[in-house]
Amino acid sequence: MRHAVVTGANRGIGLELARQLATDGWRVSGVCRTSSAELRDAADAVWDGIDVSSADLREALRVAAGEASIELLINCAGILQRETLDDLNVANIRRQFEVNSLGPLRVTEALLPNLVQGSKLVVITSRMGSIADNSSGARYGYRMSKAAVNMAFASLAHDLAAREIAVGILHPGFVRTGMTGGNGNWNADEAAAALLERIGELDLASSGRFVHANGEQLPW
Numbered sequence: 001m002r003h004a005v006v007t008g009a010n011r012g013i014g015l016e017l018a019r020q021l022a023t024d025g026w027r028v029s030g031v032c033r034t035s036s037a038e039l040r041d042a043a044d045a046v047w048d049g050i051d052v053s054s055a056d057l058r059e060a061l062r063v064a065a066g067e068a069s070i071e072l073l074i075n076c077a078g079i080l081q082r083e084t085l086d087d088l089n090v091a092n093i094r095r096q097f098e099v100n101s102l103g104p105l106r107v108t109e110a111l112l113p114n115l116v117q118g119s120k121l122v123v124i125t126s127r128m129g130s131i132a133d134n135s136s137g138a139r140y141g142y143r144m145s146k147a148a149v150n151m152a153f154a155s156l157a158h159d160l161a162a163r164e165i166a167v168g169i170l171h172p173g174f175v176r177t178g179m180t181g182g183n184g185n186w187n188a189d190e191a192a193a194a195l196l197e198r199i200g201e202l203d204l205a206s207s208g209r210f211v212h213a214n215g216e217q218l219p220w
């Protein structure tokens with residue numbers, strides 16, 4: 001059975017990805033800090049107590065994964081904090097880099113030995129990390145951290161091509177979750193279904209592209 005690992009799987013978009021992958025016949029391991037009843041219902045395994053910004057992340061993930069192959073790794077965990085020029089909270093900005101930029105890169109590094117030829121690697125990023133698409137400013141930490149993770153995964157697409165691992169850099173749309181205070185254009189289950197369609201299409205030819213869940217290619 002194909003094995004998918006999803007971070008941020010206890011709630012929001014990550015939970016919906018885990019649910020739908022399980023329904024589609026994947027063996028799902030959900031990574032989280034604290035599990036939820038919904039994740040326990042959906043996933044085959046819950047790797048809890050794992051903070052993607054923690055110093056012992058690599059060891060914790062390697063112990064959890066063991067020798068199991070991973071055919072799909074989705075980095076979904078993320079945070080959004082609000083800074084303005086009047087209140088430039090540098091600690092918040094640094095925290096968003098730790099979770100949103102370094103988190104997915106470090107999770108990927110830890111689980112690379114488990115990815116196999118033909119595996120897919122995905123980061124759920126945001127179009128707010130697009131410099132070309134920035135028409136409203138602000139959100140310094142979130143925008144900067146998502147631009148940085150886009151760059152990291154563009155590099156991963158090059159570096160993992162020889163191992164035939166395709167990399168997806170996906171924006172989920174504006175989704176009604178805790179992150180958005182319930183605002184958005186669609187629900188997490190709808191966004192997850194669209195993301196899984198994009199992941200289904202992902203191959204080495206499309207690896208490294210920055211794509212909206214609706215299929216639109218986004219500018220960097």
Ligand SMILES: NC(=O)c1ccc[n+]([C@@H]2O[C@H](COP(=O)([O-])OP(=O)(O)OC[C@H]3O[C@@H](n4cnc5c(N)ncnc54)[C@H](OP(=O)(O)O)[C@@H]3O)[C@@H](O)[C@H]2O)c1
Nearest residue numbers: 008011012013033051052076077078126174175177178179
């Ligand atoms: N919602 C949108 O409109 C939208 C738009 C663009 C991009 N995105 C991206 O989509 C992804 C999922 O967002 P969402 O809307 O589902 O947000 P959410 O409902 O707030 O869920 C965020 C998830 O990330 C986890 N997380 C946060 N910090 C973590 C850490 N240090 N270690 C491990 N897990 C951590 C949370 O776990 P806890 O329960 O432990 O906090 C939770 O599972 C994020 O990367 C976000 O940037 C969302």
